[in-house]
Amino acid sequence: MAILKMQRIDIYALIKYCKEILETLQRRGVVEIENVDLEDSVFFKGDTSPLQAQYNRSAAVATEACEILTRYVPQKKGLLSSFKGREQLTAAEYEKMVDGTQDTLRIAYDIISYQKNIDMNEAEKIKYEAQLEAIKPWLSLDVPMTFSGTAATTAFIGKFSEKKTSTDIMTRLAELIPEVEGIDVEIIHSDENQTCVFILAMKKDAETVSDALRRIGFEYPSYISPVCPQEREKQIFRHLSNRDGRILEAQNNIKACAKYYPKLEFLEDYFIMKAERYKVFDDISTSRSTFILSGYITAKDAPALKQYLEEHYDAVVELTDADDAETPVALKNNKFAAPTESVLASYSFPERHEADPTSVMAIFYYIFFGMMFSDAGYGIVMALACGIMLKKFKNMEAGMKRAMKMFFWCGVSTTVWGLLFGSFFGDAVAVISNTFFHSPPPAIPGLVTPIWFNPVNNPMQMLMFSFLLGIIHLFAGLAIMAYNDIRHKQYMAVIYDVVSWYLLVGGAILALLSLDMMGNIAGFVLPPVFLTIGGIMAGVGAVLILLFAGRESKNPVKRLLKGAYGLYGATGYLSDILSYSRLLALGLATGVIAQVFNQIGSMMGDGIIGVIMFTLIFIIGHGLNIGINALGAYVHTNRLQFVEFFGKFYTGGGREFKPFKINTKHYTVKEEN
Amino acid sequence: MSEFFSNSGLFFALLGAAIATLMAGIGSAIGVGKAGVAAAGVLAEEPSLFGKVLIFQLLPATQGIYGLLVGFLILSNVGLIGEPKDISVLQGMLYFAASLPIAFAGLFSAVHQSKCAVAGIGTISKKPDQFGKAIILPAMVETYAILALLISILAIFGIAGMQ
Numbered sequence: 001m002a003i004l005k006m007q008r009i010d011i012y013a014l015i016k017y018c019k020e021i022l023e024t025l026q027r028r029g030v031v032e033i034e035n036v037d038l039e040d041s042v043f044f045k046g047d048t049s050p051l052q053a054q055y056n057r058s059a060a061v062a063t064e065a066c067e068i069l070t071r072y073v074p075q076k077k078g079l080l081s082s083f084k085g086r087e088q089l090t091a092a093e094y095e096k097m098v099d100g101t102q103d104t105l106r107i108a109y110d111i112i113s114y115q116k117n118i119d120m121n122e123a124e125k126i127k128y129e130a131q132l133e134a135i136k137p138w139l140s141l142d143v144p145m146t147f148s149g150t151a152a153t154t155a156f157i158g159k160f161s162e163k164k165t166s167t168d169i170m171t172r173l174a175e176l177i178p179e180v181e182g183i184d185v186e187i188i189h190s191d192e193n194q195t196c197v198f199i200l201a202m203k204k205d206a207e208t209v210s211d212a213l214r215r216i217g218f219e220y221p222s223y224i225s226p227v228c229p230q231e232r233e234k235q236i237f238r239h240l241s242n243r244d245g246r247i248l249e250a251q252n253n254i255k256a257c258a259k260y261y262p263k264l265e266f267l268e269d270y271f272i273m274k275a276e277r278y279k280v281f282d283d284i285s286t287s288r289s290t291f292i293l294s295g296y297i298t299a300k301d302a303p304a305l306k307q308y309l310e311e312h313y314d315a316v317v318e319l320t321d322a323d324d325a326e327t328p329v330a331l332k333n334n335k336f337a338a339p340t341e342s343v344l345a346s347y348s349f350p351e352r353h354e355a356d357p358t359s360v361m362a363i364f365y366y367i368f369f370g371m372m373f374s375d376a377g378y379g380i381v382m383a384l385a386c387g388i389m390l391k392k393f394k395n396m397e398a399g400m401k402r403a404m405k406m407f408f409w410c411g412v413s414t415t416v417w418g419l420l421f422g423s424f425f426g427d428a429v430a431v432i433s434n435t436f437f438h439s440p441p442p443a444i445p446g447l448v449t450p451i452w453f454n455p456v457n458n459p460m461q462m463l464m465f466s467f468l469l470g471i472i473h474l475f476a477g478l479a480i481m482a483y484n485d486i487r488h489k490q491y492m493a494v495i496y497d498v499v500s501w502y503l504l505v506g507g508a509i510l511a512l513l514s515l516d517m518m519g520n521i522a523g524f525v526l527p528p529v530f531l532t533i534g535g536i537m538a539g540v541g542a543v544l545i546l547l548f549a550g551r552e553s554k555n556p557v558k559r560l561l562k563g564a565y566g567l568y569g570a571t572g573y574l575s576d577i578l579s580y581s582r583l584l585a586l587g588l589a590t591g592v593i594a595q596v597f598n599q600i601g602s603m604m605g606d607g608i609i610g611v612i613m614f615t616l617i618f619i620i621g622h623g624l625n626i627g628i629n630a631l632g633a634y635v636h637t638n639r640l641q642f643v644e645f646f647g648k649f650y651t652g653g654g655r656e657f658k659p660f661k662i663n664t665k666h667y668t669v670k671e672e673n
Numbered sequence: 674m675s676e677f678f679s680n681s682g683l684f685f686a687l688l689g690a691a692i693a694t695l696m697a698g699i700g701s702a703i704g705v706g707k708a709g710v711a712a713a714g715v716l717a718e719e720p721s722l723f724g725k726v727l728i729f730q731l732l733p734a735t736q737g738i739y740g741l742l743v744g745f746l747i748l749s750n751v752g753l754i755g756e757p758k759d760i761s762v763l764q765g766m767l768y769f770a771a772s773l774p775i776a777f778a779g780l781f782s783a784v785h786q787s788k789c790a791v792a793g794i795g796t797i798s799k800k801p802d803q804f805g806k807a808i809i810l811p812a813m814v815e816t817y818a819i820l821a822l823l824i825s826i827l828a829i830f831g832i833a834g835m836q
Contacts, residue, residue: 346805459830463823579816585823589742592826596745599754631728632735635812636819642809 003356004330005299006657008322009306013315015291018284021313022277025293027669029661030305032328033295038285043292045285048278055278058105059271065108066264068115072251073258085395086668094669097266104263111257111264114250121250125243128236134223135232137189137196145225154206156199156213158220164195169216176212180205196221262666269664280660296322296657298330327352329654337362339406342399347642348652354484357477357650361641364473365406368640370413371466372586372633374455375594376446377425378626379418383411395668410633421587422450425622426594435602436611455587456595462584464522470580471509473640474573475502477648484649496551500544505573507537542567576644582636590629597621682765686751689765689772690744693825697740697779697818704733704787711791715798722797725804729794732811733787736779739822743775746826750833764832771828778821786814 009031013021025031039045069075089097138145141157149155160169166185173183180201188196197218201209225232284293297305297319306317329349331341337359344350344358373379386408390396396404418424424447433441441448455462482498485491510526511534512518519525550562601617604610646652662668712726745754747768752758760768789811796807 343805346803456830459827463827578820581823582816582819585819585826588826589739589822592742592746593738596742599749628731628735628738631731635732635808636815638805639809639812639816643813 002332003350003352004332004657006296006322006327006330007299007302007319008327009295009297009302010318010320011293011309011315012318013291013293013309013313015286015289017313017315018286018291019277021293021309021315022280024308024312025660026273026277026280026662028301028305029659030301031295031297031659032657033280033283033293033660034326035283036285036292036294038292042287043285044287046281048281052275052278055271055275059268059275061105061108061112062264062268062271065111066261066268068111068254069258069261069264072254073261075261083389083393083396083400085393085397085400086664086666088395089667089669091669094667097263098270100263101267101270104260104267107257107260108264108267111254114253117250118247121243121247125240125247128239128243131223131225132233132236132240134221135225135229135236137191137194138221138225138229139189139233141188141196141198141229144227145221145229149200149203152203153200154203154209156197156201156210156218157224158197158199158213158218160195160197160217161193161219162195162217163190163192164197165190166197169197169199172216173209173212176215177205177208180208180212183209265666269667272664273662276660276663295660296328298657323352326655328657330657331356331358333358333362335405336409339402339409340365342402342406343638343641345656346638347646348650349654349656351651351654353488354651355480355487357480357646360476360480361645364469364476364645365637365641366409366413367469368583368637369410369633370415370417371469371583372636373410373414373590373629374417374421374587375423375425375590376415376418377423377428377622378590378594378629379411379414379416381411381626382414382630383408386411417587419446420450420452421591422446422448422454423591423594424448425618426591426596426598428594428598428618431598431602432614435614436606438606455584456591459584459588460523462587463581466580466583467577469583470577470644471505473580473645474505474576474648477645477650478502481649496544496548500541500548501573502541503537504541504545504570507534507539507541508570510534511538542570545569576647579644580640582640586629586632586636589632590625593625593629594622597625682760682762683751683753685762685765686747686760686768687753689769690747690753692769692776693747693772693779694740694744696776697743697783698737700780700783701734701737701740704736704783704790705730707787708733708790708794711794715794719798719801722801725797725801726794728808729790729797729811732790732808732815733783735815736775736783736786736818739775739818740779743772743822743825743829746829747772750829764835767832767835768829771825771832773825774821774828775818775825778817782814782818782821786811786818789814 011021025033137159143155145157147155147157164187166187169185170183173180173185182202182205184200186198186200188198190196199209199213199218227235284291286292302319306319309315309317329352331338331344331350333341333356340362341358343365344356344361350356370379373382386404390401390404390408422445427448429444429448430441433439443449445451453461478498478501482494485493485497510530513522513524514526514528514530514534516525545566546560546563548563549566550559553559553562597617598621601614601621602610604613708730712730715722715726748754751760751765751768793807793811797804
């Protein structure tokens with residue numbers, strides 16, 4: 001439970017070490033770099049955007065090459081590959097990979113040019129195939145399609161878009177231009193859709209014939225072969241045969257590069273890292289031979305970095321305690337609580353001066369999740385699945401790892417609650433024993449009989465227990481508020497804002513529990529003396545709130561009114577406590593749905609078919625139930641934290657500490673210190 | 674006629690089971706459908722968000738399951754599943770009444786939860802890192818389905834205890 005102390009770090013060093021220092025910072029990932037706003041006669045800011053653009057372009061080349069490569073040589077990616085995380089390189093391996101980057105970049109360009117070659121050939125292929133298609137009807141024409149006639153004649157080579165015979169054409173022409181003679185019509189090709197013709201007319205009649213032809217639907221072909229169609233066909237075939245060979249060759253060339261795939265991935269990472277380093281360059285100020293870099297670092301990482309930089313790069317490192325409004329917030333929690341930091345972060349990062357509620361929240365988080373999911377079988381499945389993942393994929397991304405750890409603990413808690421409530425895949429043991437062995441189940445505590453009590457049989461007891469946990473949760477929230485007040489030395493606020501509510505809510509509950517009416521629900525009644533005690537406590541609390549909730553206002557009337565409004569917040573406590581009934585409802589939902597599936601499964605009797613059906617329904621049904629109820633438990637656990645718990649004390653609004661680090665897709669470098 | 678009426682306890686109980694399952698089911702079907710349409714739209718742009726939008730789509734699915742749960746509890750309590758029992762008219766009507774909270778709260782909360790879910794899908798399509806916040810808003814609506822489920826279940830347990 002802590003917010004780490006932040007220090008401001010200023011590094012002054014010679015520009016010749018700039019590259020090395022930035023590389024060190026990037027690999028260590030402990031410094032958040034801030035823009036140094038310093039430009040004067042000595043210091044200036046370089047513009048590295050062209051370099052950044054160039055590196056980003058190179059990274060894009062690598063990405064494209066990888067993408068092309070996967071098109072021809074699919075990379076094996078397992079179902080669980082998203083858990084795998086990035087591969088770790090040692091510093092030596094990294095250096096070796098860096099040495100090869102120029103060659104790899106050349107390979108990347110080669111791959112892209114092979115692909116371009118393929119694209120070009122594919123396009124040509126389509127073009128020639130279209131020509132071939134267009135030329136097919138003209139194959140019996142024995143002159144080039146550009147042929148326009150002899151000295152005394154004009155040739156019309158073209159088509160009609162319907163079936164026509166030479167007689168049809170001749171008669172139509174004779175009707176339109178009776179004066180013209182000596183027209184020769186030759187049908188080259190004719191089918192349902194078109195008629196290709198070769199028409200010869202005297203040169204002097206060319207224009208008249210042309211007009212007439214147009215009127216009866218003559219048109220020039222879309223593709224005109226410059227040589228004899230048969231000749232052209234041969235040419236096209238020659239072109240086409242080469243194309244396929246060339247495409248295959250390029251494809252083989254690309255496939256031969258498959259072994260470079262990991263190197264290409266590294267290339268992408270390498271250039272991204274480089275571009276990011278140069279981006280940082282925008283934030284530092286340089287003189288002709290020195291530079292200044294400024295940022296934030298956690299106090300625990302500061303001395304080691306300071307020593308390293310001063311020893312290796314003659315740098316001067318200044319550390320000062322950071323406490324301005326811009327200071328980012330970094331959290332530090334133990335192994336048990338740290339996984340729930342992401343839950344906190346998804347609400348809001350704590351403000352710099354308030355306590356980090358993660359560790360308190362973590363305890364309730366696991367308890368509530370376990371109660372809502374509340375089945376030993378499901379808990380074991382969940383904890384095992386997360387545990388195996390964590391063991392198997394050591395390099396898992398940090399965020400994924402945290403989630404896995406969190407759900408591992410949730411699974412453990414679920415198992416514990418399941419044993420307490422006697423739920424193991426619902427009532428699976430009892431159903432199996434009754435259906436298949438025709439005997440009452442052995443009374444195994446936890447699996448068959450509850451260690452504590454069964455909420456399905458005693459829902460009211462469970463409801464009371466849920467409310468009790470809720471009250472503890474809310475009071476814990478108020479306690480954190482008190483802790484914050486004490487840290488800020490506002491001791492009276494503890495009494496006004498925390499103790500008053502403890503008295504009011506606690507007193508009201510005591511009084512309620514000593515009423516007969518509530519006894520029916522709770523199952524027990526406190527002695528009447530508690531009615532008095534509770535009443536007095538609640539009264540004192542209410543007066544405190546009425547008088548002091550509006551203490552910021554100087555105007556006494558306004559202050560009282562604000563106090564009354566503060567008192568109205570008691571209704572909020574009522575609804576907050578009632579909200580914890582979801583612990584019961586969701587717990588019952590999990591348990592009863594599990595029983596439903598067991599019952600459906602057992603309906604087929606105890607034969608072979610019965611066993612098969614039971615197994616099938618058991619797997620599908622419980623799988624479904626795990627999915628939907630784990631989601632429900634997750635969402636509603638978050639809600640109880642965000643709304644009921646945080647609502648009591650949490651300000652939030654801090655800025656997360658985001659150190660400058662290696663931000664790659666495929667590889668990370670292990671830092672050896 | 675009177676004989677018919679005295680035997681109709683089972684009918685009312687079944688009516689209760691039916692109305693709980695079907696109304697909550699209709700609500701969830703509408704809700705999951707609406708959220709699914711929005712989710713598919715986001716997937717067209719950002720296929721990598723599949724896991725997240727799927728969770729949003731499933732949020733309004735729970736009401737249907739609560740309805741199923743209540744329906745099943747009634748069926749097994751009145752002996753339509755398992756051993757047959759004698760159900761008086763009063764008991765039958767009580768079961769019917771017990772089914773009403775989840776039937777109505779389930780229907781309306783699922784429909785309205787889906788509106789929040791659709792908006793949440795919109796949120797994470799632009800800011801995927803705001804998943805935690807975006808998912809809490811639809812969960813607020815679900816509270817009322819849970820409260821209704823609680824009353825329905827407690828009532829059914831109570832009626833069963835009367836026998």
